[in-house]
Amino acid sequence: MTDQSNTFTLVDPIKGNLAFKLFSFENNSYFDHLQRNNYFSIIWIKEGSGKLKSDFSSYSFDTDTLLAFAPYQPFMLSTDKPIKGVSIQFHPDFFCIHKHHKEVSCSGVLFDNIYHPPYVKVDTTSAATFNLIINQVKAEIPNDGLAQYEILVSYLKIFLITASRLKTEQQVMAKMPDDANKEPFILQNLKEAIEEHYKTRHSASDYADLLNISAKALARITKTHFNKTISNLIAERIIIEAKRELYLTNKPVKEIAWELGYEDEYYFSRFFKTNADVSPQLYRDTVGFNRMADLAIN
Structure with missing residues (x-):
């Protein structure tokens, strides 16, 4: 201390x-x-x-x-x-x-x-x-x-x-002020779609198709309300789940990558480092548990 x-x-x-x-x-x-x-x-x-x-x-x-x-x-x-x-x-x-x-x-x-x-x-x-x-x-x-x-x-x-x-x-x-506005309804559907499909659908066009709206219109609405692109939202959601798995489990990075829809472990590692600024292994070493024994103790 x-x-x-x-x-x-x-x-x-x-x-x-x-x-x-x-x-x-x-x-x-x-x-x-x-x-x-x-x-x-x-x-x-x-x-x-x-x-x-x-x-x-x-x-x-x-x-x-x-x-x-x-x-x-x-x-x-x-x-x-x-x-x-x-x-x-x-x-x-x-x-x-x-x-x-x-x-x-x-x-x-x-x-x-x-x-x-x-x-x-x-x-x-x-x-x-x-x-x-x-x-x-x-x-x-x-x-x-x-x-x-x-x-x-x-x-x-x-x-x-x-x-x-x-x-x-x-x-x-x-x-509350936006209850009568159509855009929040679309955005709620987008949130639900990302939560359901982020492990298998990684492109902005995937979600435009799911919501039956043009990619351009969805991009404009998303940028206005979230101040982010759809690709940003998808990437952030994937990284959050990857961090959670790296922290809470002892799964190999290859297995985590596969569960998140990436067949190539090295491509996933580059994607993770681009968005988190550290490699998956370094994140695990500095933030997460690296051994199941640690989980048992804590």
Whole structure:
């Protein structure tokens, strides 16, 4: 455990890597260059505004915005007004959101949500909860006492659940004005089609045919509502599933590739590296479990 001013860090005693970190920031020096971290990152912008570049898209953010990024998800912040806030970082070995999905339900909401921006607006009630949790974490980390890990994980769970609930509520509210609009109906069909067929259908034209709409029209609607191309959405969905398999299982890369519709393991590996910036094996080595024994222990 290290504690330097407003930085609180726990290091994995076995691997020597970051396990959990909480720190305050007074400027954008930490995030002004491309980030591709092998851990989850949560950034609460308490003051300031600017632009977020993440994956294939760009978004605006302002005061009281919570940003959330999965391991190796690229992001970078540029500012219009100086930013201040708090960041929480944790490795999947410290807390695996995939294994604890039923408890926190943040996978597909806060993280790995290909259809919504990677942020949520923080209201007054949630801000009070977040501040309380952050203060509890700051008080707990220096103790290094009995069941410290379990306590910190409990605080992290509450933080993630609160943020996930908030984002879910905001997504529901955002959809309401468009109920009478035909486009959201088409987009819902597109989401369902991608979820059903992403392992076997990898081209944008496949989904235009499935939805009985021209490829050009579907591309325009998708870009307008998701700020991404259909190919982006398909690629992101495949990568999310590949990461999940690399993390949670000990399947060979060749088997994962085949299950995702790629007969050529090397083509799949190039596709994965292009979209995740690391090879499947390096992702497994730095983020996921590499042995079934690890799964049994954890």
